[in-house]
Amino acid sequence: MASRPAILDSRILRVICPLQRRSRHLVNVADQSTVQRPWSHPPASVNIDNDQVARLASRPLHPLTLADLVRHGRPPLTAETLFSSANFTLSLIPVRLAHRIQALRNLPFIVVSNPHISRIYNYYVHSLSTLLPYQERSITNLEDEINFTEVMADLVQTHSNTIPILARGFLECRKYITPADVTAFLDEHLRARIGTRLIAEQHIALHLSSQPHSGKDSRYQPDGCSSCIGVIDTALRPAEIIRHCESFVSEICELKYGVRPTVVINGQQDTTLAHVPTHLEYIITELLKNAFRATIESGKEREPIEITIAASPDPSPSPLEDIQIDPPTPKSESTNTSNSILPESCIPGVTIRIRDRGGGISPETLPNIWAYSFTTFGEDEVMDVSDNGNVDALNAISGAGGDSSSLAGLGYGLPLGRAYAEHFGGGIQVQSLWGWGTDVYLKLRGLGRVRAPSKMASVKEASSTDS
Amino acid sequence: MPHLRPWGLKKIPAIRKSTPPALRRIASATAPWRPAAALDEWVQKEARPISLRQLTFFGRTLTETRLLSSANYVRTELPTRLAHRLRDMQTLPFVVVTNPHMSHVYELYYKAFERLRRVREIKSVEDNEKYCKVISETLQEHLTVIPRLAMGVLECQGLMRPQEMDRFMNTLLRSRISRRVIAEQHLALTETFNAPWHFPNAKAPPDPNAEFVGEVFLRCNAREVVDDCWTRAKRLAEEAYGPGCALPNIKVEGHLDATFPYILTHLQYVIGELLRNSIQAVVERRSNPAESPPPIEVLVCEAPQHVIIRISDQGGGIDTSIMPELWSFSKGSRIQAHLRNLSQVPKMAATMQELKLPNPSSEALKDLEMANKRPSDGSLSSLTSRPPNLRLGMGLPMSRVYAEYWAGSLEIHNLEGYGVDAFFQISKLGNKNEQLSTRASMDAV
Numbered sequence: 001m002a003s004r005p006a007i008l009d010s011r012i013l014r015v016i017c018p019l020q021r022r023s024r025h026l027v028n029v030a031d032q033s034t035v036q037r038p039w040s041h042p043p044a045s046v047n048i049d050n051d052q053v054a055r056l057a058s059r060p061l062h063p064l065t066l067a068d069l070v071r072h073g074r075p076p077l078t079a080e081t082l083f084s085s086a087n088f089t090l091s092l093i094p095v096r097l098a099h100r101i102q103a104l105r106n107l108p109f110i111v112v113s114n115p116h117i118s119r120i121y122n123y124y125v126h127s128l129s130t131l132l133p134y135q136e137r138s139i140t141n142l143e144d145e146i147n148f149t150e151v152m153a154d155l156v157q158t159h160s161n162t163i164p165i166l167a168r169g170f171l172e173c174r175k176y177i178t179p180a181d182v183t184a185f186l187d188e189h190l191r192a193r194i195g196t197r198l199i200a201e202q203h204i205a206l207h208l209s210s211q212p213h214s215g216k217d218s219r220y221q222p223d224g225c226s227s228c229i230g231v232i233d234t235a236l237r238p239a240e241i242i243r244h245c246e247s248f249v250s251e252i253c254e255l256k257y258g259v260r261p262t263v264v265i266n267g268q269q270d271t272t273l274a275h276v277p278t279h280l281e282y283i284i285t286e287l288l289k290n291a292f293r294a295t296i297e298s299g300k301e302r303e304p305i306e307i308t309i310a311a312s313p314d315p316s317p318s319p320l321e322d323i324q325i326d327p328p329t330p331k332s333e334s335t336n337t338s339n340s341i342l343p344e345s346c347i348p349g350v351t352i353r354i355r356d357r358g359g360g361i362s363p364e365t366l367p368n369i370w371a372y373s374f375t376t377f378g379e380d381e382v383m384d385v386s387d388n389g390n391v392d393a394l395n396a397i398s399g400a401g402g403d404s405s406s407l408a409g410l411g412y413g414l415p416l417g418r419a420y421a422e423h424f425g426g427g428i429q430v431q432s433l434w435g436w437g438t439d440v441y442l443k444l445r446g447l448g449r450v451r452a453p454s455k456m457a458s459v460k461e462a463s464s465t466d467s
Numbered sequence: 468m469p470h471l472r473p474w475g476l477k478k479i480p481a482i483r484k485s486t487p488p489a490l491r492r493i494a495s496a497t498a499p500w501r502p503a504a505a506l507d508e509w510v511q512k513e514a515r516p517i518s519l520r521q522l523t524f525f526g527r528t529l530t531e532t533r534l535l536s537s538a539n540y541v542r543t544e545l546p547t548r549l550a551h552r553l554r555d556m557q558t559l560p561f562v563v564v565t566n567p568h569m570s571h572v573y574e575l576y577y578k579a580f581e582r583l584r585r586v587r588e589i590k591s592v593e594d595n596e597k598y599c600k601v602i603s604e605t606l607q608e609h610l611t612v613i614p615r616l617a618m619g620v621l622e623c624q625g626l627m628r629p630q631e632m633d634r635f636m637n638t639l640l641r642s643r644i645s646r647r648v649i650a651e652q653h654l655a656l657t658e659t660f661n662a663p664w665h666f667p668n669a670k671a672p673p674d675p676n677a678e679f680v681g682e683v684f685l686r687c688n689a690r691e692v693v694d695d696c697w698t699r700a701k702r703l704a705e706e707a708y709g710p711g712c713a714l715p716n717i718k719v720e721g722h723l724d725a726t727f728p729y730i731l732t733h734l735q736y737v738i739g740e741l742l743r744n745s746i747q748a749v750v751e752r753r754s755n756p757a758e759s760p761p762p763i764e765v766l767v768c769e770a771p772q773h774v775i776i777r778i779s780d781q782g783g784g785i786d787t788s789i790m791p792e793l794w795s796f797s798k799g800s801r802i803q804a805h806l807r808n809l810s811q812v813p814k815m816a817a818t819m820q821e822l823k824l825p826n827p828s829s830e831a832l833k834d835l836e837m838a839n840k841r842p843s844d845g846s847l848s849s850l851t852s853r854p855p856n857l858r859l860g861m862g863l864p865m866s867r868v869y870a871e872y873w874a875g876s877l878e879i880h881n882l883e884g885y886g887v888d889a890f891f892q893i894s895k896l897g898n899k900n901e902q903l904s905t906r907a908s909m910d911a912v
Binding site: 091267313429433435441 | 721722762766768769770772775777784788878880881882883884886888890
């Protein structure tokens with residue numbers, strides 16, 4: 001997998017964000033995580049004016065598209081476009097954080113008093129406080145940009161692995177809040193979180209591969225692939241990701257069950273699209289785990305799991321040839337930004353069908369497959385999860401999203417996978433054939449929703465990389 | 468008052484576009500004015516849903532009393548249900564109902580209502596015989612309703628919001644199914660009663676497997692129905708595309724022994740529509756007609772509560788731009804082509820008994836048609852047996868109405884650029900946990 005895109009991880013963060021700086025903010029929260037604290041009013045480590053939060057939260061959320069994330073053109077960015085990226089990031093993140101803070105504040109008092117939830121709350125308050133100094137000004141020099149990127153790195157770091165904390169918090173609070181309320185909160189929260197992290201990670205990645213910064217640190221090679229723009233691979237091959245995830249899940253299966261089902265990939269295996277590799281890895285891993293487990297448990301491991309990749313025909317390229325160069329880098333040959341608006345239906349899309357013979361989903365289970373299943377756990381199940389005693393090997397697999405180290409057994413896979421898929425206008429549909437198998441349809445939209453004509457440009461990167 | 472609005476017509480919505488040519492032609496041809504009182508009276512009555520058990524067990528212990536009570540049930544039920552639909556139509560915008568197709572349907576319904584509401588109580592077997600004749604004639608007359616409605620809907624595009632038009636169509640079609648089922652049931656009941664082998668007070672057959680086999684519901688075998696529909700669909704395709712065109716093969720797998728009670732023509736219609744869609748997509752996608760196309764894969768999956776028939780093709784899938792209107796009767800695209808094609812169907816429906824296909828070799832097909840024909844369901848046969856390239860644009864929405872009417876479902880999953888998976892779920896109505904409520908609420912329309 002030579003062309004696997006770089007995935008942001010803690011190594012990178014360490015490189016760009018020296019430990020002392022990061023930990024300065026994190027001392028408090030680190031303590032909280034190790035010491036079992038009683039439930040109490042959340043002691044915020046930082047204080048933010050209520051006015052500030054309210055002011056920011058009253059601003060509408062900008063609907064994020066993949067096109068937004070590639071609008072600054074291909075790396076390496078010049079200093080100027082890097083500033084533009086930083087300012088764009090700065091225009092989005094504080095508002096997003098404020099919206100999250102407000103949603104958390106609107107939860108019942110006793111829920112936010114839970115040590116786990118209050119930890120999450122404090123993370124958000126902390127992150128917003130680090131951004132407030134950048135309010136009302138824009139980033140115009142390299143020093144500011146470096147500092148800002150460190151703040152972004154801190155944000156990404158602070159909020160990694162927070163889903164299990166949230167889950168545990170809500171698990172402990174299940175007497176005080178209804179499953180429906182938890183689901184509603186999580187649906188919104190997790191989706192928002194995906195976007196916020198992506199914006200921050202994208203800027204960090206662009207920073208690392210930018211002209212002013214790349215090459216300074218030889219330990220980090222920004223890209224193994226030429227098609228990457230930050231965390232987005234504009235020529236992502238789903239077939240490659242599927243094979244990668246397959247071998248990963250297969251190995252765990254072999255360890256746990258002693259067998260590994262086979263996977264047959266057919267359809268348009270050469271197709272590519274612009275997407276976030278880590279997201280796709282997470283989704284595919286979750287779907288394969290389900291398919292593998294069902295196949296093995298129903299004794300059908302001889303029946304291959306059939307994965308079909310379908311790519312919608314490219315919209316006729318002619319209108320896209322009159323590409324208008326978007327302001328950021330008019331001279332850069334790498335930009336293919338365009339002001340032409342693609343109708344939604346013409347956006348290149350890929351459908352992946354995962355068809356197994358694992359006996360399907362029972363009619364009783366089917367209505368609940370999209371629920372975060374821990375929200376309806378009984379006492380026994382709570383004990384199992386808390387002890388990590390009853391976690392099967394497949395559940396213990398951590399996803400590639402970097403969020404899942406201890407998602408084990410909490411029943412997050414499918415709803416979170418769908419949240420990732422829907423984030424850029426795709427989706428997951430499940431069709432159960434009870435007594436036979438399951439067909440899962442994963443739809444991916446390459447370049448996301450297209451907004452009304454405005455100065456925001458739509459970008460057609462996917463097809464341009466083919467030429 | 469610019470328009471006669473004696474029945475409380477709603478205002479014409481502002482979204483109305485310029486009047487299509489077809490409407491200008493007929494602007495004066497409005498329905499005759501009728502006093503609303505009789506209709507009002509019937510609209511007050513609630514439809515009394517027939518239970519599924521009544522429908523499936525109806526032939527059990529047939530006596531004259533039961534026959535007459537069935538007749539009187541139908542006698543009040545048909546005008547009641549028609550009245551509700553007439554009122555629905557009356558509340559449509561004036562401009563919609565004055566469309567020639569719409570007003571044709573309206574007139575048909577109104578005449579049927581007037582005829583049926585005047586029938587006196589049925590007190591003897593002779594009364595019943597006369598009544599059955601009235602019902603049969605009405606059923607026959609109404610064969611043109613579906614194509615006419617479909618054309619009306621297309622021509623009235625822009626005069627109503629598409630969602631409202633679809634809701635109207637769905638209600639109308641469901642109600643139509645329910646009326647035809649009730650009427651047919653009674654006709655079959657009468658036929659059974661008159662049959663020489665019928666003995667009053669005959670005991671139910673002891674074989675529990677036979678318990679749901681009746682005149683309305685037939686014990687359908689999934690494999691047989693699929694094979695049968697495939698044979699027809701393929702023959703029609705052969706005629707349409709000529710001998711030089713290689714057609715796909717079919718691969719059927721899964722629980723092939725699955726059986727369930729169902730109305731055969733409904734089943735044939737839905738499966739037939741799906742198969743012909745698949746054949747058409749596969750054939751038309753190919754550049755070289757002699758090249759052997761990928762097979763159409765059918766899976767039958769039987770579970771305790773239902774049977775799912777999955778039809779997968781590799782016909783290239785559905786263009787994403789069509790997806791939003793896939794289930795709509797008032798489609799935006801290809802409207803002219805659909806209208807042209809639809810205009811051929813009423814003729815076919817009218818001469819349904821001697822179905823004319825362009826090619827004389829359709830004799831065999833006619834035989835097939837005759838063998839499976841149920842006289843009162845002729846409207847579906849004319850649709851089922853139309854040539855595959857005669858696109859009407861209403862196969863899927865109609866099929867869904869039929870599927871949902873019997874507490875089932877129809878879903879399409881599109882793999883654009885590759886193919887389509889269709890999932891037709893059939894409720895096993897004879898199951899012990901039958902969904903009477905669903906059925907009842909559907910039946911009440």
